[in-house]
Amino acid sequence: MIPLSWFLIFSAALFSIGMFGVLSRKNAIAILMGIELMLNAVNVNLVAFWRYRTPDTMEGQVFAIMVFAVAAAEVAVGLALVISIYRRRRTVEADEIDLLKW
Amino acid sequence: MDAVQIIFLITAVATLGAALMVVTTRNMVSAALWLVMTLFGVAVFYVLLGAGFLAVAQVIIYIGAIAILVIFAVMLTRRLTSENAPFINSNWWVAILIAALLFGGLSWMFSSWDGFSTQAPPLAMENPLVDLGAALVDPQGFVLPFELASVLLLAALIGSIMIAWEGAAGQRGQKN
Numbered sequence: 001m002i003p004l005s006w007f008l009i010f011s012a013a014l015f016s017i018g019m020f021g022v023l024s025r026k027n028a029i030a031i032l033m034g035i036e037l038m039l040n041a042v043n044v045n046l047v048a049f050w051r052y053r054t055p056d057t058m059e060g061q062v063f064a065i066m067v068f069a070v071a072a073a074e075v076a077v078g079l080a081l082v083i084s085i086y087r088r089r090r091t092v093e094a095d096e097i098d099l100l101k102w
Numbered sequence: 103m104d105a106v107q108i109i110f111l112i113t114a115v116a117t118l119g120a121a122l123m124v125v126t127t128r129n130m131v132s133a134a135l136w137l138v139m140t141l142f143g144v145a146v147f148y149v150l151l152g153a154g155f156l157a158v159a160q161v162i163i164y165i166g167a168i169a170i171l172v173i174f175a176v177m178l179t180r181r182l183t184s185e186n187a188p189f190i191n192s193n194w195w196v197a198i199l200i201a202a203l204l205f206g207g208l209s210w211m212f213s214s215w216d217g218f219s220t221q222a223p224p225l226a227m228e229n230p231l232v233d234l235g236a237a238l239v240d241p242q243g244f245v246l247p248f249e250l251a252s253v254l255l256l257a258a259l260i261g262s263i264m265i266a267w268e269g270a271a272g273q274r275g276q277k278n
Contacts, residue, residue, distance in 0.1 A: 021125030073258030080262035
């Protein structure tokens with residue numbers, strides 16, 4: 001069978017790939033995609049710990065469902081912000097959205 | 103190496119490969135479609151972990167709503183930039199270093215934990231979905247986070263409509 005370590009290593013790898021995407025991309029929507037990868041990695045981690053440590057109680061799955069809801073809310077608001085910025089500034093590159101920079 | 107392990111390895115390689123394509127491709131629509139493939143891979147992992155409801159919820163919520171929203175946003179924010187414009191920051195090697203350090207640190211920290219190589223305990227209940235549903239509406243359970251998540255989603259719904267509303271200000275911006 002599959003030991004717990006495989007799931008943990010996989011979720012760490014997915015989280016690191018998402019982190020690389022957030023730190024290195026210029027497009028704001030690509031940054032949001034990296035954040036989605038990180039949230040999915042966290043969810044896999046949560047459900048793996050639920051399955052391997054406490055499969056009798058439901059905390060792990062409920063936590064994962066809360067992460068689903070929060071990720072959906074965050075991506076909706078984030079993309080609305082990106083579209084609104086695009087309408088005014090004609091750009092979605094993170095470097096060019098610098099009006100508040102001191 | 104039994105069948106479940108082979109399925110795990112194939113899905114892990116496919117999901118991580120798709121995630122790498124998400125963060126390294128120039129074309130944004132391609133990145134969104136690779137994200138869809140990554141989310142399908144994560145749904146397969148939920149099935150492997152015995153959380154069937156979460157797998158279906160992943161497909162419906164993440165792929166059916168969030169990824170579609172991302173594709174819409176990509177198509178609404180098309181730019182007429184040249185094909186040779188840089189799409190990755192100039193200090194991308196620092197990002198690779200940080201990601202590699204994070205992965206190494208997490209793996210080392212997990213491997214030095216004594217519960218690292220445990221096998222799966224047998225699932226006592228034959229239908230965890232009923233217990234999940236009961237836990238979500240139980241007053242001694244998780245009804246409060248459940249209702250708060252509903253309020254959060256309502257706030258996000260209203261907020262995103264208000265932010266992206268193209269009223270008179272939007273039309274003024276369009277004319278410039």
